[in-house]
Amino acid sequence: MPLPARAEVVVVGAGLAGLSAAVRLVAAGCDVHLVEAGQYTGGRLATERIDGFVVDRGFQVLNTGYPRAADLDLPALDLGWFWPGAVVRVGGRAHRVVDPRRRPSAALDTLRAPIGSPLHKAAIAAYSVRAAYAPVDRLLRAPETTAEQRLRAAGVGDAALERFFRPFLAGVLLEDRLETSSRYLDLLWRSFARGPIGLPARGMQSVGEQLAARVGADRVHLGVRVTAVRGGAVTTDSGGVRADAVVVATDPDTAAALVPGVAASAPRQVTTHLHVLPASPSGDPLIVLGSPGGRLVNSVVLTDAQPAYSPDRRALVASSSLAPTREDEVRAEVAALHGVGAGDLEHLTSVTVPGAQPAAVPPLRLRQPVDLGGGLYVAGDHRDTPSIQGAMASGARAARAVLRAVRPGLRGAA
Ligand SMILES: Cc1cc2nc3c(=O)[nH]c(=O)nc-3n(C[C@H](O)[C@H](O)[C@H](O)COP(=O)(O)OP(=O)(O)OC[C@H]3O[C@@H](n4cnc5c(N)ncnc54)[C@H](O)[C@@H]3O)c2cc1C
Structure with a gap:
């Protein structure tokens, strides 16, 4: 036309x-x-098909806790869901940290996870509840600091900050100094606490x-x-x-x-590497967080959340770094995060997105x-x-x- x-x-x-x-x-x-x-x-x-796999341009998710998600026909998107949380790897062991309100079966794992004392975990829960249920204008009236200062003031503790919040938020904010506005953190955390995140069947x-x-x-x-x-x-x-x-x-x-x-x-940038595994290592639809000192901020078996991303039963893994990385620089780290051999990973493609999103600093x-x-x-x-x-x-x-x-x-x- x-x-x-x-x-x-x-x-x-x-x-x-x-x-x-x-x-x-x-x-x-x-x-x-x-x-x-x-x-x-x-x-x-943006999404393309590579060897039958559904490949998004960088790891992205649809957060159904966003107010404007109401404008979408969510059932028609045929979403596959992630659990609300992440896997933290410490000393070679994987620990699930999952919102116990929405996934009570994983509550014990979260209580045992090495992300701080019970007091720190209670502080994380209190921060999440406040973000989820306080009126937005009250969240926006709070004095503005950085995301890191907000989390420290909330009392989440060093272990949770370094092992959970920093890598988790780095994958979302595309920066790991947590210099983003505390107000944006509050709004973002509100969405995570209010709705599940998912991937549409067609990308x-x-x-x-x-x-x-x-x-x-x-x-x-x-x-x-x-x-x-x-x-x-x-x-x-x-x-x-x-x-x-x-x-x-x-x-x-x-x-x-x-x-x-x-x-x-x-602008913030991100590099994402896509690998194929013969099968999913864990089956849990959870983002695996990068470890302190590593190059990756996260790695996720996309097909655990959305099986339609694979043309068969093989697993599709997306692993992201903030700095541009080559696949051979991160392959061993991807393997370690999922507890598989580096030789099991078949490299599908890699993409660097330079202008992924604008910064949201105070x-x-x-x-x-x-x-x-x-x-x-x-x-x-x-x-x-x-x-x-x-x-x-x-x-x-x-x-x-x-x-x-x-x-x-x-x-x-x-
Ligand atoms: C890798 C990655 C991961 C992300 N993950 C998430 C996530 O998990 N959750 C989340 O909420 N957000 C995420 N984001 C951010 C989110 O995708 C963007 O904030 C949002 O899509 C921006 O939409 P927009 O319409 O403002 O801009 P854009 O999507 O950039 O749209 C602008 C359009 O304008 C067109 N255009 C540009 N110049 C011209 C021109 N001269 N003439 C005509 N057309 C033009 C472009 O081609 C483009 O189609 C992610 C982004 C990336 C890249």
Whole structure:
């Protein structure tokens, strides 16, 4: 479908932010066109098939505790679930640390795990309960520090900090100094404490594809790069489109280049290595945390959570490092984390994602303006939090702002 010369709204970028905006605008009856430089929808949620395996671009999960997960048809994604916790390896032994509220059968393992005294474990439980149940505005009113300072002040202790929180959070925040805002940590921990995390049967890209289907194929223009924007028009490598409203929902760097006044935030990167094992070593759908001093922050048998990631009964393992690593540098560590021989691991592929997500260091700037005036709007994870939640929430806010301008009579439609 060629680009129209005119549309009511043009959304630039079909990541989760742009898709979330477009879905709402279409639902409100707007004439929306979505312009995407790539050949697929979903942006950073990308999946390919390699030798029959479902391979996401980097280890990513869908956290169903995110408020905006409610916008998705979760049953249609056919999610496979992780248990709420992780495996900590100390002195060659694996210990399960699992939220006992949601998995009582593993409570004894957690009590025995070498992550501190019973007092420290009680402090972890208290922190989790507060994050899960305190109202969000109370969490956001707490004085802002770094993630590390918040955890220390909560009394979790050194052992839990180094063996559990640091590697667990490094895999999520893509930084291991725990310099991220304590407010973002609180919000993130709230989501982990409130909902399970899972993998869609057809890979993470299917999250974006589900939203794109609601926009309609005739309104999504793939392989079209936007080179300039202003309130009333976009210029692309396939021609120009005039519009009443333009929503720039690209990655932060491109948004900063296209839109004056949008600052690019320091990007976090991650390298993920994919290996195949003849069978799963443990069968428990749990992330195995990297050990202090190692290169890996985590390693996970994806197929324990989502068997559909394998074309047969072989296990697919994803292992991530923050610094770029070569496969031969981490192979022995992957094997040790799972208690298998290095020779059992068959290397499938490796990927380094340079701009995986923007940093969220203090001061956390939540809900940054999306309406820049003059018919120009901006959305993306850099406007809220560096996450699926942040991207979707910013898209929803941008859609509401557009509707206020182009459909002033419409109340509550967005
Ligand atoms: C490896 C990895 C792991 C992650 N893990 C998690 C996780 O477990 N949980 C979580 O919540 N978040 C995770 N994230 C972060 C999350 O994926 C992102 O925060 C979110 O997807 C960002 O969505 P977005 O729509 O803001 O941006 P993007 O997904 O980057 O979408 C922007 C879109 O704009 C397009 N575009 C760019 N320039 C142009 C142009 N000039 N013209 C037209 N189109 C353009 C791009 O092609 C892209 O499709 C992870 C990210 C990565 C990379």
